[in-house]
Amino acid sequence: MKFTVSEKYKNQGRRKTIYAAILVVALIAGFIFMFVNSSDLSKKVIAAIGIFLLAKYLPHAYRSIKNHDTSYPEVEILEPQEKIDISHKGAVVSMPLSDIESLRIQSIKGNVKSLLLTTKSFRNLRFEGYENLAEMAELLKKYTPAGKTKNAAWFHR
Incomplete structure (x- = not known):
């Protein structure tokens, strides 16, 4: 997606x-x-x-x-290949979904505002301002280790 x-x-x-x-x-x-x-x-x-x-x-x-x-990259989560592709200005960086260490979801008034993804490959990836951010959070939750998903009460910048 x-x-x-x-x-x-x-x-x-x-x-x-x-x-x-x-x-x-x-x-x-x-x-x-x-x-x-x-x-x-x-x-x-x-x-x-x-x-x-x-x-x-x-x-x-x-x-x-x-x-x-x-200046904004496009993110594609490919579930069949179990990887994330981040493309920016013609360059594509791929990361396996198995590299996800933790996921922080920051919601305000029930709406997902941003995601902070900690990975083995890139350390921290922050997704903010994307359309369908709640769907992205649900997809990433599937591949996050058990107990490593957190809903942040404070903004995690």
């Missing part, structure tokens, strides 16, 4: 990135204003350092906004 990230989740992430970029630009504008209008050398140095430290995040924010839709 294939699982993809929902458009709603992608839009929320893009929106958060845009808001953060706007905040950084506003802070840089404030530092530029401080640099231009202050006569005190210490304030000019603080403003220049602030501009320098914040400006290095702008290219990263631009790339993040531009490539946001392609």
Whole structure:
């Protein structure tokens, strides 16, 4: 069964990135204003350092906004072959379902919000924002060792 990230989740992430970029630009504008209008050398140095430290995040924010839709992998659980395929930008990584050590399911108000899968191969895999996340949890429960499935009361980031 294939699982993809929902458009709603992608839009929320893009929106958060845009808001953060706007905040950084506003802070840089404030530092530029401080640099231009202050006569005190210490304030000019603080403003220049602030501009320098914040400006290095702008290219990263631009790339993040531009490539946001392609930054989420597609997950496919193949029960007959007993493996998980995670594909991202043409590359596919496979992992046997027998490598699952534990599964944490984080639910809010009865809806599954995220899964944290601990494996022998990759250590921790977190799935958040995928469509049909409850179905993914049920499929993964089948292959999780007995007593190693936990419903998390706190968010497990």
